[in-house]
Structures are given as structure tokens and as C-alpha cells.
Amino acid sequence: DPKIIQKPKYLVAVTGSEKILICEQYLGHNAMYWYRQSAKKPLEFMFSYSYQKLMDNQTASSRFQPQSSKKNHLDLQITALKPDDSATYFCASSQDVRAETLYFGSGTRLTVL
């Protein structure tokens, strides 16, 4: 059984709309992350959270907003979607935020038309 659940697996959206990517982890971890992988680019760090607090944000745009309603949830809200936002978004977690093994979900592939 997957321990990090990302929903949906595939998502198609129109330009200008808003979507929420869901991530839940059942590993009992205290830290969660979002990464993005665009076509032919390395995995790109977006956010890190520890105990539901933002620790690092490398996303230039405020259109990307993580939301953590529980310690094991870290959703990603994306507003005013653009075609350049098309990518696979990966959620990850680790026991704690520093120097720990990362575990990844299977990703949400977002396509913005």
C-alpha cells in the first residue's frame, strides 16, 4: 500500500483556473515537501514544512500556496493557472526536516491548456 497518497494522479485545467493537489502521508513523518518536475528538467524544490510550519519556499510566485490542515497533510493550491505550470508535482516526506531520507508520492501530472 502506498504510504504517501497524492490525488489526483492526472489533472487537466484551463488557463486562469484554480486547482488543489492533495497529499497525505501515513509514515508518521513530521516534515513534508513539494517538488515539481517540468519536461526535461531536474526535480525542482518548491516548499518544505515541518510540524505544519513553512521552513523554506523556493517558489517565486505567490500563486502556489501550500495548505496543511493536519500534520500528515500538505495540499498545494495553485491559482490563476498558466500553461507553464504544466508539470508533474511530487509530494514527499521525511521523519524530520534536516538531513533525512525522503520518501516520495507517485506525483500528480498537471496539464494546463
Next chain:
Amino acid sequence: GDQVEQSPSALSLHEGTGSALRCNFTTTMRAVQWFRKNSRGSLINLFYLASGTKENGRLKSAFDSKERYSTLHIRDAQLEDSGTYFCAADTGGYKVVFGSGTRLLVSP
């Protein structure tokens, strides 16, 4: 700027042979992890190293923070080893930075 340089970008091996993947870092990193992307697209953690070497079956990894590199050695390659391998380095902050990946193809 780019902090992790991974090479080669692609690698072809015959079954039973071996080779090494390498990541060079532009700054001193606290730790390195190696991942393989499986057929579902999930990233599977292979190794976590803060120093030294680790071995697991036909895979062996080394990390030298002072010399700013890490390697992943594959020996006796099997068909199921095919896939994309990534290194990822802990910068010492609250993020891990990934290399661009090595696409490995093992053929009979």
C-alpha cells in the same frame, strides 16, 4: 545556480556488466541520497549517506563531502535495473537539490 551535476545523462549496459554514476556538487553538501524512478513514476530511495560508503546487493554508493562528489556503482547489471537514477543533495538548509538524472538501459 546549478548545485548538482549528474553524469552521464544516459548509460547503456549489457547484462552482467557494471558501471558508475557520478554527481559533483558546486558546494559542500551535508548528505546525499540516491533514487530510482520506477515504472509507476515513483521515486524509490536507494541510499542515504552523510559520509563514507554503503552497499546494498549489487549497488554501492560513496559520498565525499570534502571533495564534493558522490558515486553510485552498479555491478552485474540486470534487466530490471533499467530506469532513471537521481542523486539529491542536502544543502544544509531545509531543502534537497536534485541532479538531472541518468537514464540507464540494460540490455540482454
